[in-house]
Amino acid sequence: xxxxxxxxxxxxxxxxxxxxxxxxxxxxxxxxxxxxxxxxxxxxxxxxxxxxxxxxxxxxxxxxxxxxxxxxxxxxxxxxxxxxxxxxxxxxxxxxxxxxxxxxxxxxxxxxxxxxxxxxxxxxxxxxxxxxxxxxxxxxxxxxxxxxxxxxxxxxxxxxxxxxxxxxxxxxxxxxxxxxxxxxxxxxxxxxxxxxxxxxxxxxxxxxxxxxxxxxxxxxxxxxxxxxxxxxxxxxxxxxxxxxxxxxxxxxxxxxxxxxxxxxxxxxxxxxxxxxxxxxxxxxxxxxxxxxxxxxxxxxxxxxxx
Amino acid sequence: xxxxxxxxxxxxxxxxxxxxxxxxxxxxxxxxxxxxxxxxxxxxxxxxxxxxxxxxxxxxxxxxxxxxxxxxxxxxxxxxxxxxxxxxxxxxxxxxxxxxxxxxxxxxxxxxxxxxxxxxxxxxxxxxxxxxxxxxxxxxxxxxxxxxxxxxxxxxxxxxxxxxxxxxxxxxxxxxxxxxxxxxxxxxxxxxxxxxxxxxxxxxxxxxxxxxxxxxxxxxxxxxxxxxxxxxxxxxxxxxxxxxxxxxxxxxxxxxxxxxxxxxxxxxxxxxxxxxxxxxxxxxxxxxxxxxxxxxxxxxxxxxxxxxxxxxxxxxxxxxxxxxxxxxxxxxxxxxxxxxxxxxxxxxxxxxxxxxxxxxxxxxxxxxxxxxxxxxxxxxxxxxxxxxxxxxxxxxxxxxxxxxxxxxxxxxxxxxxxxxxxxxxxxxxxxxxxxxxxxxxxxxxxxxxxxxxxxxxxxxxxxxxxxxxxxxxxxxxxxxxxxxxxxxxxxxxxxxxxxxxxxxxxxxxxxxxxxxxxx
Amino acid sequence: xxxxxxxxxxxxxxxxxxxxxxxxxxxxxxxxxxxxxxxxxxxxxxxxxxxxxxxxxxxxxxxxxxxxxxxxxxxxxxxxxxxxxxxxxxxxxxxxxxx
Numbered sequence: 001x002x003x004x005x006x007x008x009x010x011x012x013x014x015x016x017x018x019x020x021x022x023x024x025x026x027x028x029x030x031x032x033x034x035x036x037x038x039x040x041x042x043x044x045x046x047x048x049x050x051x052x053x054x055x056x057x058x059x060x061x062x063x064x065x066x067x068x069x070x071x072x073x074x075x076x077x078x079x080x081x082x083x084x085x086x087x088x089x090x091x092x093x094x095x096x097x098x099x100x101x102x103x104x105x106x107x108x109x110x111x112x113x114x115x116x117x118x119x120x121x122x123x124x125x126x127x128x129x130x131x132x133x134x135x136x137x138x139x140x141x142x143x144x145x146x147x148x149x150x151x152x153x154x155x156x157x158x159x160x161x162x163x164x165x166x167x168x169x170x171x172x173x174x175x176x177x178x179x180x181x182x183x184x185x186x187x188x189x190x191x192x193x194x195x196x197x198x199x200x201x202x203x204x205x206x207x208x209x210x211x212x213x214x215x216x217x218x219x220x221x222x223x224x225x226x227x228x229x230x231x232x233x234x235x236x237x238x239x240x241x242x243x244x245x246x247x248x249x250x251x252x253x254x255x256x257x258x259x260x261x262x263x264x265x266x267x268x269x270x271x272x273x274x275x276x277x278x279x280x281x282x283x284x285x286x287x288x289x290x291x292x293x294x295x296x297x298x299x300x301x302x303x304x305x306x
Numbered sequence: 307x308x309x310x311x312x313x314x315x316x317x318x319x320x321x322x323x324x325x326x327x328x329x330x331x332x333x334x335x336x337x338x339x340x341x342x343x344x345x346x347x348x349x350x351x352x353x354x355x356x357x358x359x360x361x362x363x364x365x366x367x368x369x370x371x372x373x374x375x376x377x378x379x380x381x382x383x384x385x386x387x388x389x390x391x392x393x394x395x396x397x398x399x400x401x402x403x404x405x406x407x408x409x410x411x412x413x414x415x416x417x418x419x420x421x422x423x424x425x426x427x428x429x430x431x432x433x434x435x436x437x438x439x440x441x442x443x444x445x446x447x448x449x450x451x452x453x454x455x456x457x458x459x460x461x462x463x464x465x466x467x468x469x470x471x472x473x474x475x476x477x478x479x480x481x482x483x484x485x486x487x488x489x490x491x492x493x494x495x496x497x498x499x500x501x502x503x504x505x506x507x508x509x510x511x512x513x514x515x516x517x518x519x520x521x522x523x524x525x526x527x528x529x530x531x532x533x534x535x536x537x538x539x540x541x542x543x544x545x546x547x548x549x550x551x552x553x554x555x556x557x558x559x560x561x562x563x564x565x566x567x568x569x570x571x572x573x574x575x576x577x578x579x580x581x582x583x584x585x586x587x588x589x590x591x592x593x594x595x596x597x598x599x600x601x602x603x604x605x606x607x608x609x610x611x612x613x614x615x616x617x618x619x620x621x622x623x624x625x626x627x628x629x630x631x632x633x634x635x636x637x638x639x640x641x642x643x644x645x646x647x648x649x650x651x652x653x654x655x656x657x658x659x660x661x662x663x664x665x666x667x668x669x670x671x672x673x674x675x676x677x678x679x680x681x682x683x684x685x686x687x688x689x690x691x692x693x694x695x696x697x698x699x700x701x702x703x704x705x706x707x708x709x710x711x712x713x714x715x716x717x718x719x720x721x722x723x724x725x726x727x728x729x730x731x732x733x734x735x736x737x738x739x740x741x742x743x744x745x746x747x748x749x750x751x752x753x754x755x756x757x758x759x760x761x762x763x764x765x766x767x768x769x770x771x772x773x774x775x776x777x778x779x780x781x782x783x784x785x786x787x788x789x790x791x792x793x794x795x796x797x798x799x800x801x802x803x804x805x806x807x808x809x810x811x812x813x814x815x816x817x818x819x820x821x822x823x824x825x
Numbered sequence: 826x827x828x829x830x831x832x833x834x835x836x837x838x839x840x841x842x843x844x845x846x847x848x849x850x851x852x853x854x855x856x857x858x859x860x861x862x863x864x865x866x867x868x869x870x871x872x873x874x875x876x877x878x879x880x881x882x883x884x885x886x887x888x889x890x891x892x893x894x895x896x897x898x899x900x901x902x903x904x905x906x907x908x909x910x911x912x913x914x915x916x917x918x919x920x921x922x923x924x
Contacts, residue, residue: 027897028727028840031788035752036564055913056834059904062919063896069787089915096919127920236560698862727840727892728860789894792863822861824869 010100010135012160015039015298017230017246018239023048025057030064036236040074045090046105054086058093065097078103095123101135108145110155117156135160141168146187149194161201181222206232220245247299248292256289311739313814325811330744333809338666341467344510354483355537360394363536367473367511372403376474378502379410384548387477387515389417396426403428409501410434422447434704443802444700446818452803458663458710459808461504465666474509476502477543481516485534486527490649492518494544497639497648499528503658506533517543553620553643557591561752565592569721569750570599575771578676578716582612587679589619589640592721596679597621604630623647637662663710665808678715682722684736687778689743689758692736697729699795699819705740709808712745724751730785739814796820828884834904842893844901846909849885858890871895875902878922
C-alpha cells in the first residue's frame with residue numbers, strides 16, 4: 001500500500017472552477033473522485049452523513065486523507081454547523097488528516113469564521129501542522145450570511161473565498177429555483193461584490209436537477225458571465241461544461257495577448273493610452289490581460305508563448 | 307508444454323493430436339475435413355413431426371448413457387428447455403454419464419448443477435459457464451475437464467468433428483409442424499436463433515421445442531425443416547422477463563460514461579473511421595454507451611457505419627433507424643427493442659454462430675470487422691484478457707465472441723475500470739488467458755488509456771489527435787497502489803476446465819480451486 | 826482499550842466492510858471476505874495491526890468484507906472499537922493510535 005500522503009501546501013488563489021461534493025462516509029465514492037478532473041473535492045461530513053454516522057465518517061475521512069493520493073486535486077472538507085456538537089471534532093480530524101481547507105457550513109458572521117479559525121489553529125498546534133496552513137471558506141446559506149459577506153470574507157487570512165448555497169438560501173427567501181436565476185440575482189450579485197472587495201474567490205451553488213441539461217447550462221452561462229470563479233457540482237457529468245465555460249475563449253486569449261505585447265512596447269515608448277484591436281486600452285487592461293492569460297494557462301487552453 | 311501465451315499446458319492433455327496455442331493465425335490455411343451428421347432418411351411424406359411431449363421425442367432419439375446433447379442460449383437466463391430436457395433424460399430414462407454441450411450455461415440451469423454434483427452429468431462443453439454450474443466445475447465435480455470455447459470455436463469444433471452431438475434440443479419461439487423454426491412471431495421471442503443453427507446442421511438428431519405452433523410453412527425460417535427430426539409443443543419455452551430486458555439502457559454511471567467517451571474518441575482518431583466502417587460492442591455498461599458517443603463523432607464527420615455485428619441491443623438499432631448504420635448482422639439479441647427490430651427491419655438480418663465467427667469456415671463476418679469494443683474481468687501487462695474466471699478462481703463467465711472478434715478486428719478496444727471493488731482488473735498476470743494479448747490493441751480505463759506497444763500505428767494516431775495515453779505497466783502499478791498486490795490464488799493439481807483457442811488449440815487450463823486457508 | 830460492549834461499524838455495500846466487536850475472554854478475529862482468495866492475508870494483517878495499535882487484548886472481532894480498501898477496513902475496525910467504549914465522538918487520537 002502507498003505510504004502516508006503528504007499534501008503540498010494549499011494555495012488560496014488556485015483554480016476552483018469546480019468543487020465536487022462527495023459523502024465522506026461512502027468508501028466507493030471517495031477513493032478516486034479525482035479521476036474526473038475536478039479542481040476541488042469537498043468531502044462532506046455535514047448533510048450527506050446521517051447523525052448516527054458522524055463518528056464513522058471521521059474515521060473514513062482520516063484514512064482517506066492520509067492514504068489516498070488525490071494528486072493536484074484540492075481536498076476540502078465540509079464540517080458540521082457551529083450549532084451542532086460535531087464541528088470541533090470535525091476540525092480536529094481535518095487538520096490531523098491534512099485537508100487543504102475547511103468549508104464552514106451556514107456561515108452568518110465574521111465571529112463564526114474566527115471561532116473556526118481558533119479551533120483550527122489549536123488543532124494545528126496539537127497535531128504539529130504548520131500554523132496557518134489550513135484554509136477556510138464560508139458557505140453562505142441565509143440572507144444574513146449574504147448581508148455579512150464582506151466581514152466574513154475578511155475575517156481571517158485563511159479565507160480562500162465564499163460560496164452561496166442555493167438550497168437553504170432559497171428556502172429562507174421563500175422562493176423556488178427559477179429558469180433565469182432571478183430568485184438568486186440579488187444574493188449572487190451582493191456576494192460577488194463582497195468577495196471581490198475582500199480579494200477572495202466567489203463560488204456558485206450546485207445545480208440540483210441532473211436531468212435538466214438545458215437548465216444546468218443556462219445557470220453555468222449566467223454565473224460565468226457574472227464573474228464567479230467556479231461552481232459546486234454534485235455529479236462528474238457536470239464538470240466538462242463548467243470547465244469549458246469558465247476558461248477564457250480563444251478570442252479573449254488572442255486579444256489579451258495583443259494587449260500584453262503592445263503594452264510592453266507602448267510603456268517603453270512612454271505612452272499611457274492607446275488602441276488594441278480597435279479598442280482603447282490603458283494600464284488596468286494590461287493587468288486584466290495578464291490575468292486572462294494566466295487563467296488560460298491554468299485551464300490548459302493556452303497555446304501561446306507569453 | 308508452454309504455449310504462445312506463456313501458459314503451461316499439462317502433457318496428458320495433448321493426447322490425440324491436441325496442440326497448444328501457437329499464435330493468432332497459426333492455423334490459417336490448414337485443411338479441415340467437415341464432419342457430417344448421421345441422418346435418418348425421411349423419404350415418405352408424413353403429416354407432421356409433432357411429438358406430444360419431450361419424453362416422446364426422447365423415445366424416438368435413441369437416448370443412452372454417455373450421450374452428448376446440446377442446447378442454445380438465445381433464451382439467456384429465461385431458458386426453460388435445457389433443464390426440462392435434462393430432467394426427462396435423467397429421471398424418466400435414467401440416462402447417466404450425460405455430456406452437455408451448450409452455447410452457454412448459467413443461472414437458468416441450477417438443475418444441471420445438481421446433476422453435476424450427483425455425478426450424472428459428467429462432461430460440459432460450453433462458451434459460457436455461470437452460476438452454480440461454474441462453482442461445481444471449479445470444485446472438481448466433473449470427471450473430465452469442461453471445455454470452454456468461443457462462439458467461433460464452437461461451430462469450428464462441430465465442423466471438425468471434435469464436438470459431435472447425438473441429439474440437440476433447440477428451443478424456438480415459433481415452429482411449424484415440420485420444424486421450420488424461428489426466434490420471432492411467438493409468445494416468447496428471442497430474436498436471432500443464430501446460436502442454434504450449427505447444431506441443427508451438425509447434430510444427428512434435431513428436436514425443436516416451441517410454445518407457439520404456427521401454420522406451415524413458417525418461413526423465413528432460421529432452422530430449416532430439412533434438418534429437423536421432431537417438434538415438441540410445450541406450454542412455455544422461457545420466462546419472458548429473463549429472456550431479454552425491455553431495453554438495455556445507457557448507463558448513467560459517470561465513470562462508465564467517461565470511459566465510453568474516451569473509447570469513442572479513440573475510435574474516431576483511427577483511419578478505419580470512415581464511411582462504411584464496421585463495428586461491434588459488448589452489452590456491458592461502458593461498452594454499450596460507446597454507441598452514444600460514437601453517434602456524435604459520426605454526425606460531426608458525416609460518417610456512416612456500413613454494418614454492425616452483434617450481440618445486438620436497442621442502441622445500435624436506434625442508430626440504424628437514424629440512418630447512421632447500413633446493416634445489422636445479428637447472432638444474438640440482448641433486449642426487446644433489438645428483437646422487434648430484427649423481426650421488422652429488412653436491413654437487420656440474422657446470421658448463424660458459424661457465419662459470425664467460425665475460424666474453420668471460408669471466412670466469417672468477424673474477419674471483416676474494423677472495431678470491437680469489449681470488457682474484461684482482468685487484463686494483464688501483456689494485454690492478455692480473462693473473461694472467464696473470477697478473482698476467486700471460480701469459473702463464472704463466458705468468452706463468447708471475445709476471442710474471435712479480438713483476433714480478427716482491426717482495432718480491439720477493451721473498456722474496463724482499473725479496479726472493481728478491491729479487485730485489480732489491470733494486473734500482472736491474468737488468472738486465465740481467454741483472449742491472447744496479441745489480439746488486443748487498446749485498453750481504456752477510468753485512470754487512462756494504454757495502447758499495445760505492437761500497434762505503433764495506433765499510438766501515432768492517438769498522438770496526432772492529442773489523446774493522452776500511458777503504458778499498461780503504469781496502469782497496473784496504479785491499480786496495485788490502490789488495492790494492494792493480490793496474493794496468488796491457491797490451486798489443486800486437477801484441471802477442471804480447458805480453455806480452447808478459437809482454432810482448437812489449448813490456450814489455458816483452469817485448475818480446481820483450493821479452499822482458502824489463512825495459513 | 827477494552828471492548829466494553831457489542832458495537833458495529835460499516836455496511837455490507839460493495840467496497841465497504843462491516844465490523845462487529847464484542848467482549849470476550851480471548852482475542853479472536855473472524856474474517857469473511859468477497860476477495861478472500863487474493864486479499865485474506867492482507868485483510869487479517871491490517872485488522873490485527875489496528876487492534877494492536879489500539880491495544881486490544883480481548884474480544885471477538887468479526888469482519889464481513891465486501892472488497893474494502895485498507896483505509897476503509899482500518900476506519901471500520903477503529904470506529905467499532907471506539908463505539909464499544911462510547912468514545913467514538915470526540916477526542917480521537919488522530920495520528921496517534923489512529924494512523
